[in-house]
Amino acid sequence: MTRVGLSCSTFLPNPVLRKAHRVLIFMDTASSKSSLGVVTPQRAAFSEPLPLTCGRSIANYELAYETYGTLNAARTNAVLVCHALNASHHVAGIYADDPNNVGWWDNMIGPGKPLDTNRFFVIGVNNLGGCHGSTGPLSVNPDTGKPWGASFPVVTVDDWVDAQARLADHLGIKRFAAVMGGSLGAMQCMCWSIAYPERVRHALVIACAPNLSAQNIAFNEVARQAILTDPDFYGGDYYEHGVQPRRGLRVARMVGHITYLSDDEMGSKFGRTLKAGKLGYSFDTEFEIESYLRYQGDKFSGYFDANTYLRITKALDYFDPALEHGGDLAKAMAPAKCGFLVVSFTTDWRFSPERSREIVHALLKNKREVTYAEIDAPHGHDAFLLEDPRYHKLVAAYFDRVHAEVGA
Amino acid sequence: MNGISIDRADFAAIAHWVKPDARVLDLGCGDGSLFKYLQRERNICGYGVEIDDDNVLACVHNGVNVIQRNLERGLRDFEDQSFDYVILSQTLQAMRNGERLIQEMLRVGREGIVTFPNFGYWRNRLQVLRGRMPLSDNLPYQWFDTPNIHLCTIDDFDRFCGERNIRILERKVLTEGATVRVMPNLRGALAIYHFGDSKKVV
Numbered sequence: 251m252t253r254v255g256l257s258c259s260t261f262l263p264n265p266v267l268r269k270a271h272r273v274l275i276f277m278d279t280a281s282s283k284s285s286l287g288v289v290t291p292q293r294a295a296f297s298e299p300l301p302l303t304c305g306r307s308i309a310n311y312e313l314a315y316e317t318y319g320t321l322n323a324a325r326t327n328a329v330l331v332c333h334a335l336n337a338s339h340h341v342a343g344i345y346a347d348d349p350n351n352v353g354w355w356d357n358m359i360g361p362g363k364p365l366d367t368n369r370f371f372v373i374g375v376n377n378l379g380g381c382h383g384s385t386g387p388l389s390v391n392p393d394t395g396k397p398w399g400a401s402f403p404v405v406t407v408d409d410w411v412d413a414q415a416r417l418a419d420h421l422g423i424k425r426f427a428a429v430m431g432g433s434l435g436a437m438q439c440m441c442w443s444i445a446y447p448e449r450v451r452h453a454l455v456i457a458c459a460p461n462l463s464a465q466n467i468a469f470n471e472v473a474r475q476a477i478l479t480d481p482d483f484y485g486g487d488y489y490e491h492g493v494q495p496r497r498g499l500r501v502a503r504m505v506g507h508i509t510y511l512s513d514d515e516m517g518s519k520f521g522r523t524l525k526a527g528k529l530g531y532s533f534d535t536e537f538e539i540e541s542y543l544r545y546q547g548d549k550f551s552g553y554f555d556a557n558t559y560l561r562i563t564k565a566l567d568y569f570d571p572a573l574e575h576g577g578d579l580a581k582a583m584a585p586a587k588c589g590f591l592v593v594s595f596t597t598d599w600r601f602s603p604e605r606s607r608e609i610v611h612a613l614l615k616n617k618r619e620v621t622y623a624e625i626d627a628p629h630g631h632d633a634f635l636l637e638d639p640r641y642h643k644l645v646a647a648y649f650d651r652v653h654a655e656v657g658a
Numbered sequence: 659m660n661g662i663s664i665d666r667a668d669f670a671a672i673a674h675w676v677k678p679d680a681r682v683l684d685l686g687c688g689d690g691s692l693f694k695y696l697q698r699e700r701n702i703c704g705y706g707v708e709i710d711d712d713n714v715l716a717c718v719h720n721g722v723n724v725i726q727r728n729l730e731r732g733l734r735d736f737e738d739q740s741f742d743y744v745i746l747s748q749t750l751q752a753m754r755n756g757e758r759l760i761q762e763m764l765r766v767g768r769e770g771i772v773t774f775p776n777f778g779y780w781r782n783r784l785q786v787l788r789g790r791m792p793l794s795d796n797l798p799y800q801w802f803d804t805p806n807i808h809l810c811t812i813d814d815f816d817r818f819c820g821e822r823n824i825r826i827l828e829r830k831v832l833t834e835g836a837t838v839r840v841m842p843n844l845r846g847a848l849a850i851y852h853f854g855d856s857k858k859v860v
Contacts, residue, residue, distance in 0.1 A: 589723075591718075607735065610725065610735060611735045614705070614725070614735055614736060614737070614740075615737055617681075617740070619723055620705070620723060620725070621714075621717070621718060621723050621724050621725070622724075622725045622726055622727075623711075623714050623724075623726045624726045625711075626711070640711050640715070643715055644714070644715055644718060647715055647718040647719050648718055650719070651718065651721060
């Protein structure tokens with residue numbers, strides 16, 4: 251089964267690189283007191299065509315999702331959790347048939363956790379174009395009877411949010427108590443606040459940026475080139491050849507992992523430690539960091555779909571709400587009405603605090619309700635997935651406020 | 659930090675000057691108690707600015723919108739004249755560049771409110787005369803661990819404002835919560851100023 255989350259192994263006090271199970275057991279132990287336990291994925295099918303930003307539309311599609319907690323009678327306590335690059339609708343809890351598969355934000359969501367499922371009805375959804383159950387390049391195109399593959403449209407953050415809004419309709423939720431996400435997930439929250447201002451009370455925008463920098467796009471392009479130039483890619487229609495562009499996907503993931511950690515964190519986790527204790531004068535894995543990257547690349551390329559990865563990196567590159575407002579983010583965010591919690595992490599060089607402050611500045615200019623916190627954490631971009639007491643207490647306190655507004 | 663009675667009198671004096679429904683920026687807002695007090699008494703809106711993690715968390719608990727930021731880096735995030743009042747409560751004396759901050763306060767706000775411990779208070783003078791740095795409710799730190807680097811007297815601040823075209827609109831001086839009218843620079847422990855830019859029509 252799939253294991254999702256940017257990098258589970260960063261939960262480990264010491265990297266035990268080849269033992270994914272130990273990673274997951276560690277996560278489970280850390281949260282066993284208030285784990286959600288067994289959760290069940292669901293699917294919703296939609297038959298009304300969804301118009302997409304690229305100009306095409308998708309006629310029939312399914313979204314995989316999970317829900318935790320109970321929707322109250324007034325339907326006011328729903329919280330949508332948007333996923334980042336490679337995660338899914340499996341946000342918290344475990345599966346009955348795969349108890350090692352812990353949701354990617356299990357430390358944040360569950361009974362008594364910062365996003366408390368005793369109070370809130372929490373929804374996780376796999377985005378359109380994903381590879382964890384929602385309609386995507388892997389799915390069979392009903393028009394051709396073959397997998398979509400290369401013909402699956404290039405989807406954007408706006409498209410995802412439009413699809414999520416239809417899921418909200420399906421679940422009978424007119425207005426979310428909050429939408430929450432980190433990184434690319436946070437971009438979806440920004441988009442929600444702009445596109446559906448009446449449907450969001452609060453947005454928790456964590457480790458975000460108002461658009462990608464040239465450097466960010468550059469990393470994505472290296473990842474894409476690795477996939478696109480893999481001989482097993484076959485222009486995106488590799489399914490019919492019975493292969494996967496694993497080598498490309500593996501390198502793409504390795505590049506990604508470099509950007510998720512801070513230099514200091516990488517130094518303290520791995521340093522220049524050698525696996526064998528001495529230099530081997532070969533191209534085998536010698537340094538621990540090499541071993542870590544290869545392990546992460548191998549693991550990821552074993553379960554993730556390359557076409558989905560390509561599309562998600564594009565969605566990141568294209569996200570830029572200020573673009574159609576002459577670069578004025580305040581103008582772009584003017585329709586937003588909700589309260590905002592914006593959180594950044596000091597050592598995140600991928601989406602640095604400076605980028606979050608741009609979002610805050612736009613909200614201040616619009617005189618919106620906003621709280622901004624800069625968490626001094628050593629872990630780089632990955633910090634948003636980790637259990638830092640200052641960060642989690644802050645999110646918990648913010649959800650106390652949300653709860654007081656919406657009731658149980 | 660300070661006796662509760664002093665805090666309350668301090669808050670009440672500020673609330674007395676703040677018009678209902680005003681937009682307020684509270685610099686160095688601590689745990690947000692002043693902001694919360696003003697929300698309750700004057701139905702204000704706006705933000706607190708605070709650098710300390712625990713205080714930021716306390717502000718969220720208190721229902722105060724807070725922006726985590728180092729005031730030494732100025733108020734770049736805030737637009738010109740976007741607040742009715744900018745408050746700097748018991749923070750001026752700890753700022754490296756207090757002069758620039760006061761100018762920034764008058765850039766982003768129509769009026770400013772500043773409170774600071776009066777170094778000219780007789781108890782402080784007495785301790786200095788005895789050869790020691792002062793310790794009191796308003797100056798609770800030892801010389802070696804104090805955040806207070808720019809202490810001043812009421813006379814100093816009057817002169818500071820006069821030299822910079824800052825118009826003092828109101829001033830209140832308190833000692834242990836009681837208003838001091840006679841010889842405030844000698845008898846007052848805490849000074850509260852309400853000021854505006856004299857070039858602006860108030």
